[in-house]
Amino acid sequence: MLLSIALILLLGLLFGSLFSKAKLPSLLGMILVGMVLSPYALNLIDESVLNISGDLRQIALVIILTRAGLSLNIADLKKVGRPAVLMCFVPACVEIAGTVLLAPRLLGITSLEAAVMGSVIAAVSPAVIVPRMIRLIEEGYGTKKSIPQLLLAGASVDDVFVIVLFTAFTSLASTGQISAASFLQIPVSIFLGIVIGAVVGLFLVQFFKKVHMRDSVKLLIILSFSFLLLELQNRLEGIIPVSGLLAIMSLGIVIKQTYPVLAVRLSGKYNKLWVAAEVFLFVLVGATVDVKYAMSAGIAAVLVVAGALVFRMAGVALSLIRTDLNGKERAFCMIAYTPKATVQAAIGAIPLAMGLPCGQIVLTVAVLSILITAPLGAIGIDHTYKKLL
Secondary structure, rough: OHHHHHHHHHHHHHHHHHHHHHOHHHHHHHHHHHHOOOOOOOOOOOHHHHHHHHHHHHHHHHHHHHHHHHHHHHHHHHHHHHHHHHHOOOHHHHHHHHHHHHHHHHHOOHHHHHHHHHHHHHHHHHHHHHHHHHHHHHHHOOOOOOOHHHHHHHHHHHHHHHHHHHHHHHHHHHOOOHHHHHHHHHHHHHHHHHHHHHHHHHHHHHHHHHOOOOOHHHHHHHHHHHHHHHHHHHHOOOOOOOHHHHHHHHHHHHHHHHHHHHHHHHHHHHHHHHHHHHHHHHHHHHHHOOOOHHHHHHHHHHHHHHHHHHHHHHHHHHHHHOOOOOOHHHHHHHOOOOOOOOHHHHHHHHHHHHOOOHHHHHHHHHHHHHHHHHHHHHHHHHHHHHHOO
8 A cells, every 4th residue: 555655646746747847737647647557557556545545535625625615705706696506507407418419329329328428427627626716816817707716616516416417317227217306405415515514614713713723733623524524425315415525615615704814824734735635636536547448439439528518618608698707708717617537537437337238338438528628628727817817
């Protein structure tokens, strides 16, 4: 295990740095390292690390979403209003609809199987988008019209929405039945996640004001409560839907609103944690990619991914109708809402494990969506925000 961790950190940092110097996103270098070290290539990552890779990726997401909450001003989000709500579900719905239109014609699968595929590839990646939007907020790009805040909030809720749809479609594909209750999970999960996170955040603020301790200890306490919120989501699964990731982001927002001085100090510490967390996240995402699946897919699968992206961009454009954003700002939002990585790595193989006939092709398209959209989306954001915002 220790050798694997050393390889992940050293090679991830090295190739991340090399790609940054080449004016490419560092995450692309880290994903490539993961692909080379993976069981599908050199097989240099110990099985014990692979067994907990899902948990390690979740820890990285906890760090970046808490950091997002600590940077997000709720007043800025209120200014955005209606488009912030629409960005949570319209682009994903339009992308799934596009996949249902394209995949049966290009890949020869049924409309229901295409819906399963669409729900796998439709989730945008907070791990790619969130750190970049935080950087935009810090540098002051797009903040007058709260564009980074809009994308931050939308990317976080988008995942909850798409994962519930994925659960519903896979249930229908395997049992032939779908219940209205499964769709009710979406608003309930979002509402409970925000409320529980806010309550925990208020409790921690009062505790930190009364009990003196170092900021490093406060960070450890917040991290521990974040893990408990994720575990709460897991324990309540099948009983009451709660979004643990939204609760974590809500916790950070409450600290920012009620104790801004602490939020600034903690944000600096989370920035340092993210240096290591980012390496683990993207190297382990790369380790889930089987290049043989991608190579065997052919041009048709690439066309599905590309076509679905066009539909997603159209969904973003729809969400931004009747806003005061100009053409360049709308174009930036469309580009920034394209990267996929973490959700596809987490759920791409589930249809195959369930024994669904479309499982193999869904996994293949999920792999391709990571390989195509994560680097292109990151490059698009990094190279356009100064020109478009």
